[in-house]
Amino acid sequence: MLAAFIGFEVIRRVSPLLHTPLMSLTNALDAIAVVGAIILAGEHKTTLATILGIIAIVSATSNIVGGFIITDRMLKMFKSSGAKKA
């Protein structure tokens, strides 16, 4: 709850300028769900659980990698006019 509140406050301060990177970054962070999938796939409790876990790892990892790459690419493009002249 506390985290949600802090998150709320922090996110509200993100300017509309960066809303697209915000979304792609939170998406990448969201893929932390991969930790659950890793345990599931690694525990080998049932075949079903292992298979579902493996597919889940693949989809979450693609989000992590893709999400961070594209967020960084977007942010690299944002330059202020001051920085450009320098």
Place this chain on the structure above:
Amino acid sequence: MSVAWTDLIIEISYMIATALFILSLKWLSSPTTARRGVFAGEAGMLLAIAGTLLHHGIVDYKWIAIALVLGTVIGIPLGRVHMTAVPQRTALSHAFGALCVTLVGTAEFYLRAPNVSKFMMGVLSMEVILGSLTLTGSLMAAGKLQEVLPQRPITYKGQNVVNLSLLGIAIIIAVMLVLDPSKMYLYPLIVVIPLIFGVMMIIPIGGADMPTVISLLNSYAGLAAAAMGFVLESKLLIVAGALDGASGFILSVNMSKAMNRSFTNVLFGAFGQEQAAAGGKEEAKPVRSATAEESAAILAAANKVVIVPGYGMAVSQAQHKVRELHDALNKRGVDVKFGIHPVAGRMPGHMNVLLAEADIPYDKLLDMDEINGDFQQTDVALIIGANDVTNPAARSDASSPIYGMPILDVDKARTVMVIKRGMSAGFAGIENPLYHLDRTLMLFGDAKGFVGNIVRELTRGGHS
């Protein structure tokens, strides 16, 4: 290493990762520190994954390694898509996230049932319902954005009744499962029904509503992950999910405000309703049009120009030409700014990213509230491929479907120029009286081509 030690290490790595995630979003609040935010996010992610791999329950690493590599291989091209494809990429990644959550939820259910506590079953149902409706909903949204699926909203009578009853049934079944988790045969229903609901929910939605819908799906994906955090009793996951859910929530509130839709309207996915096209009567009214040469002359004579980009600029990839225009005008001492409506384009912040890609400094990109006071002192408002967000009917005509929606007050500028392919109505299917004003010049043509022509005229230096 003993189990207790490993557990402690895992716990600490998760705690640091949580802190890094929050810092990551905090740094994202300003463009100067934003990239540091990405590094913090990456570091947190690596730490959390490394910590998880120490988990003593894991007996087999082979498949984990294969899956991680495969995910990376899929993820790299997804991170390298063209900037104009960012909206559909985002929708697709919501789908992936939701898929992961749904699969883990399903596996957890079959591992634990029927010995599941009521609380556990409740959050698990929430995880799976939100996960599966986000999965198909996001795939549909991505399909519409990629134009694989028809972009026009498809509506039919009783659509809301059908949709709400689908959701209602899923929730009732979930409640039955909570009361009695041994009814395992019910479980597939709380996956399948939301999957159908996800499709049905997006069918009636048109392109102009996409920013709201994407934010909403983002929020659902986050909430699903937070629910999964409760199922797995992982604080890290709860925090990350809550952050994602909160950011999606804030963005959807912003978007629905910017479109003057009530938030409950959006929450129930019941938008796209007032989109019934009301065109057909506009042919008779006169418009004034101008050539690239004439518009270059007007722009060159101006002191203050505000450029208002919309989805049309994204479609024709005109952002680099717009930058040339910006440079050419700057060279002549013309003050150029950009006025950006929150829902311009197909996702929140879409226009900012495209203009940043074209190297336009971000301090020239102004939000609707910042720019609106300026239009009265503006000589030329140049609208590139935007329509509904500039429609003065939203201010004056109470019968208009978009009445009350905040707009960019471009009609207050001394001259309004509109680059547009033809007279067709915008996505909301409504006529724009702006085009018939005396001070409005219509520049018919493809945005990229037309801006290019204006730039050529300006750099030739014939006017001043």
